[in-house]
Amino acid sequence: MNFEVLILPDLFEDIHPDREEQIKKSLKKLEDPYPGRGKGDKKEIKGADDVVYRLRIGDHRAFYRIEKEDSKVYVFDILSAEQAHKKYGRL
Numbered sequence: 287m288n289f290e291v292l293i294l295p296d297l298f299e300d301i302h303p304d305r306e307e308q309i310k311k312s313l314k315k316l317e318d319p320y321p322g323r324g325k326g327d328k329k330e331i332k333g334a335d336d337v338v339y340r341l342r343i344g345d346h347r348a349f350y351r352i353e354k355e356d357s358k359v360y361v362f363d364i365l366s367a368e369q370a371h372k373k374y375g376r377l
Contacts, residue, residue, distance in 0.1 A: 288317045289352070293361040301364060305346065309364060312343040316359045319352050331374070340370075349374075 291313055298306050318324030319339065327342040331349075341348040347370040349363040365373060 287357060289319055289357050289359045291316045291319075291359045291361065297361065297364045301346075305344075309343050309346060309348070312341065313348060313361060316341060316348075316350060316361070319350065319359045 293313060298309075301309060312326065315324060315326035315328075319328065321328040321330055321339065329340055329342075331338040331340055336351060339350050339352065341350065343364075345367050347365055347367060348361050349365075349370075350359050350361045352359055363370075363373075
């Protein structure tokens with residue numbers, strides 16, 4: 287089952303244009319969003335109030351939620367690894 291990947295457009299405002307295309311290409315791996323399936327380094331974030339996942343994209347991290355009933359993935363944050371560690375702690 288493929289999921290539709292939805293990304294907030296303003297998430298790319300702070301991403302260097304050279305990296306933007308690589309990140310967009312990697313986000314397509316979220317069509318199969320569960321860790322251990324499909325492609326990409328995906329991990330469930332433990333200890334969050336909601337079930338949240340992250341996708342490692344080189345030196346960036348994309349954070350997302352899965353809506354299984356709607357077959358949608360919502361990407362809500364894209365940060366450099368350093369920014370992600372400051373905001374969410376070591377993942």
